[in-house]
Amino acid sequence: xxxxxxxxxxxxxxxxxxxxxxxxxxxxxxxxxxxxxxxxxxxxxxxxxxxxxxxxxxxxxxxxxxxxxxxxxxxxxxxxxxxxxxxxxxxxxxxxxxxxxxxxxxxxxxxxxxxxxxxxxxxxxxxxxxxxxxxxxxxxxxxxxxxxxxxxxxxxxxxxxxxxxxxxxxxxxxxxxxxxxxxxxxxxxxxxxxxxxxxxxxxxxxxxxxxxxxxxxxxxxxxxxxxxxxxxxxxxxxxxxxxxxxxxxxxxxxxxxxxxxxxxxxxxxxxxxxxxxxxxxxxxxxxxxxxxxxxxxxxxxxxxxxxxxxxxx
Numbered sequence: 001x002x003x004x005x006x007x008x009x010x011x012x013x014x015x016x017x018x019x020x021x022x023x024x025x026x027x028x029x030x031x032x033x034x035x036x037x038x039x040x041x042x043x044x045x046x047x048x049x050x051x052x053x054x055x056x057x058x059x060x061x062x063x064x065x066x067x068x069x070x071x072x073x074x075x076x077x078x079x080x081x082x083x084x085x086x087x088x089x090x091x092x093x094x095x096x097x098x099x100x101x102x103x104x105x106x107x108x109x110x111x112x113x114x115x116x117x118x119x120x121x122x123x124x125x126x127x128x129x130x131x132x133x134x135x136x137x138x139x140x141x142x143x144x145x146x147x148x149x150x151x152x153x154x155x156x157x158x159x160x161x162x163x164x165x166x167x168x169x170x171x172x173x174x175x176x177x178x179x180x181x182x183x184x185x186x187x188x189x190x191x192x193x194x195x196x197x198x199x200x201x202x203x204x205x206x207x208x209x210x211x212x213x214x215x216x217x218x219x220x221x222x223x224x225x226x227x228x229x230x231x232x233x234x235x236x237x238x239x240x241x242x243x244x245x246x247x248x249x250x251x252x253x254x255x256x257x258x259x260x261x262x263x264x265x266x267x268x269x270x271x272x273x274x275x276x277x278x279x280x281x282x283x284x285x286x287x288x289x290x291x292x293x294x295x296x297x298x299x300x301x302x303x304x305x306x307x308x309x310x311x312x313x
Contacts, residue, residue, distance in 0.1 A: 002026045003116070005069040008104075009078030011038030014121070014174075015192075017220045018075060018227060021046050029115070030069060032056060033078065039100075042181045047311040056100040066107050067231040073231050076101055076158070078119045079151075084123065086147035089274060097150035098157075103162040109172045117231045120158040120171040120287040122151045124216070133248075134216075135175070138241050138310050144278070155240060162238050170236040173226065175244035175283050178302065179220030190305070192217065195255060196310055199262050209273040211252035216244040216283045219302030226288060233291050244283030245295045257300050261307050265299045 005022055009015045015038065023027050028048050034055040043051060054061050056078045078100070080086060080093040101120065108118070127135045128142030143149045155171040162169030182193035190203030198205040226243045230236045249257075255266055285293070298304070 002028060003072040003272040005029045005073045005075070006065075006069070007039065007075045007077060008032045009076075011035060011040060011042050011051070012077065012081075013038075013042075013179075014043035014177055014220060014223060015075075015077045018077070018182050018224050019049065020222050021228070022046055023091065027189075029156055030064070030065070030071070032062075037081065037182075037183070038207040046132070046223070056095070056104070062100075062104060063107050066104065067111055067115060068248045070113065072116050074104070074115050074118045075231070076104065077226065079121075080147070083145045083147045083277075083300050084274065086145055086150070088134040088148040093146060094150055097147065099152045101154045102157050105157060105167075108167060109161060111166045114167065116168060117237075118158060118162070118167060118169045119227060119231050120155055120169070120228075122173045122240070123148065124172050124175045124281055124283065125278070126155075127177070127278075127281070129280075131280070133280060134246070134284040134287075136240065137242060137287055139284075159238055159240065162220065168234075168237050170230050171240045172243045172256065173228060173240060175216040175218055175221050175242065175281060177218055177243075178218055179306050182220075187196070188297070189235060191251065192254070192258075195258055195266065196204075197308065199258060199264050199266055200310065202264070202267070204267045204269050206269050206271050207251065207258040208271050209251075209278060209279075209313060210270065211255070212250050212279075213277070214250045214280045214282065215254075216246070216248045217254065217302070218244045218282055218295065218300055219297035219305070222297055225296070226293050229291050229293055230288075236291060237289075242283040242285050243288065244285055246283055246285045247299070248280070248282035249299055253302075254299065256301055257309070261300070261304050290296050
């Protein structure tokens, strides 16, 4: 039976990939996105899709939407995803990254709305730069930026609203997601989309730090698999899950794989590390594996698919 699904931030990189997969499975999908980072072209043309160019900070609109549509599933992806931007504009970005999500939960509570599941998308940034690796969901939380603070606070609100008020909720901590529809022209873009563009256009890539910083890069199709698995499984209620591959690679190593795939050499300009950047990040995904999750894309396979998509896009 088809479900009625809300995806906030659904015109963005991860959101639009989720929307496309939900529509393929015959669900009716509503997207709320102010297009500050997302692109309308990311979304498919479909009678099953309803799009609103609105900010989730518009409380009146969100109230009416949630009450009138009675969603079966809600995926909370809308965010200002740039650590640097949250450092520059902490109060403004806080309204989007925390307050708006709290208001959505409050609307559900006040109106006794009971979706099958609310899934909030948090970030591995909550772990900070604690040297102990890999990061499990029980690892120490050391947020180093307003972005990470808001993500952690919001995931706790979502989980605790579930426990206090009888809502089915779960949260994910994304590690470094990459794949089709990542926007390299956005100031919020992930590093792999920037590398892709620089390789395609034979431009200089600015590498902040010495390139030894490592990340657990996860292909977006694996993320979509994890999101829907968490949404569907009753045992995920009240739980937080790392979403990654369980393997990390240095940025230099990743660049070399990309060069092999593309057949070109990346022009690199080194610069000082940026404030709030994390040196090393790797996930323990044992908890997610217990739900039946297994990543399908190793780094080279995912990068190859991503490169081919961009060559034909």
